[in-house]
Amino acid sequence: MSQIIWILSFIPDWFWTLVLIFGILGTLASWVLKFIPFISTYRLPIQVASIIALVVGVYFQGVIANEAKWQDKVAELQQKVAEAEVKSKETNIVVQEKIVTKTKVIKEKGKDIVNYIDREVVKKEEIIKYIEQCPVPKEIIDLHNQAAELNKAAEGKK
């Protein structure tokens, strides 16, 4: 059915309006203008043709209206999608900038703390004494390193 409608959609809209008008006029004429000799002679064929034209005309008016409605919906949706894509790109820029700024601050703060250790902490007498007398036991280092690689243990168990 849709293929037939598609083929018929090549016929201009005004043609179906004419068919509808013909159908209405023909139907009215066959009922009202019975006294005219031509119409009274061919009343039945005129009635049949007019009713068919009326039905087809009304149907295609519906098709035209429906098509227009869908075309409007498509246009509206296309507009919304285009707007959403623009908004999406703008949001991406905002998110990206926020992450870059935060990461930069985190890195700088981390470096500041390490620099503070090198600059100030290692010079304090009690720290120097502690470093000299108490190196970190190997077991503690190994445990730290194991913890740092927990993700690898999880990957190995997959």
Added chain:
Amino acid sequence: MKYLALIITTLLVGCSTAVPIKPTFPEVPQVLKEKCENLKKIEGDKVAITEMLKVVIHNYTLYHECSTKVDGWQEWYDSQKKIYETVK
């Protein structure tokens, strides 16, 4: 006339058609696609507590960087969801 009304009504029953528009999947910011770095290990057998502390600080930094990315993913998802819910 009864049949005519019936035929017209039947023919005018609306057709449902899918709208041929597909929104594209939103792009993800490049920074979110980068993987989180692996944590740093302490090198050597005899290590001073300050050296160990530096590695710990480095690892905290990596954690916070990665956490920022996760927050970014959540923000990205929420905002994109809001945007694409308007397309209906």
